[in-house]
Amino acid sequence: MSLTAAEVFEFKSEATRGRPYAARISIAMAVRLLDRTDRYFDPFAVLDELDYLEGIRPISRTKPESPFKGPHLQPFWHKHFSSSRHLLKNIGVRWDLIGGGNRDLDRMILDVAQKHGEDPIQWINDLMHRLIVGGYEERAVRGLT
Template identity: 40%
Template sequence: MSISPVKVSWTLEQLAQLKSEVLLEAPYASRVSFGMVIRLTTTGDLMPVLREIDALEGLKPKTTLKDPQPFKYPPLFPFWHAHYFTSRHIMRNVGERWNIARGPSNPDMLAALSDVATRFGHDFDMWPGAVAHRLFVGGITERAEASRLTGDWIVFAKHGGQNYYLDLAQHEEAEGPDKSTALMQKLRAGSAAEFPFLFPD
């Protein structure tokens, strides 16, 4: 049994109403692409993304995430990316704090383990909980206090003094020229019809 595609169409007014409802009547709803709205309805990331966009828009205080940055190289330059954080990003942040994936030498982790050894000495029953707390909770807390939490990306463009929110992406989607080109195609497919001024030929 094959399933035939169904064509769906909306008026501009219906599209604007749908975006406003999904985005909880955010004042910037008209500047969020419909493609991003659809993605937000399927990922479960709506509230963390809206919280970060609220901060970008100056509606809420800055979060403990890394500052937004422009992409450095074409084809993604001059677009920007801002991080948003969910529970699935916790382990990545712990790994980043202790430099787990970047080589065998890790003086910060050795210092943290040495601190546990000094504090608990020969009370080995205390070590597992103390090590877990120091590395896990301490790692997240330290990154948050330094405004260094990382997560996935909100990709946006600046135009006419306003931000236009195009889509969500993962870090890996911008690694190298081939992936960057594929990400740009994804952004164009989901946003160019609404915001053609952001995608000059």
């Protein structure tokens, strides 16, 4: 199968929803952005980061872009994107839940216990709010993955 230059441009333009950088993305990136087989993949999260890199969006909530380490992927750069499917991962990273927790988690639980003592309703409400909402907000400040 072969495509004309105009057909390739149209394909990339559709994949990027008409963004001005459409011609500069790879065909592989265009295919991935248009692929609907992974219901969890959010192409708009990727486009948001591309928009940031291109100066169309003023901010990014993910980690800063950086060059790949090692000679094999030079001159390419690495950039994270984040979507709702990454929410639990980011909260887990914030509190190091896979590693058994961190000092911040210990301090937060101790603070909740001291603040609410024997009131189980307030204890649980405050703990869940700090763990989920606070954890996500704090992770966003450091850069989402």
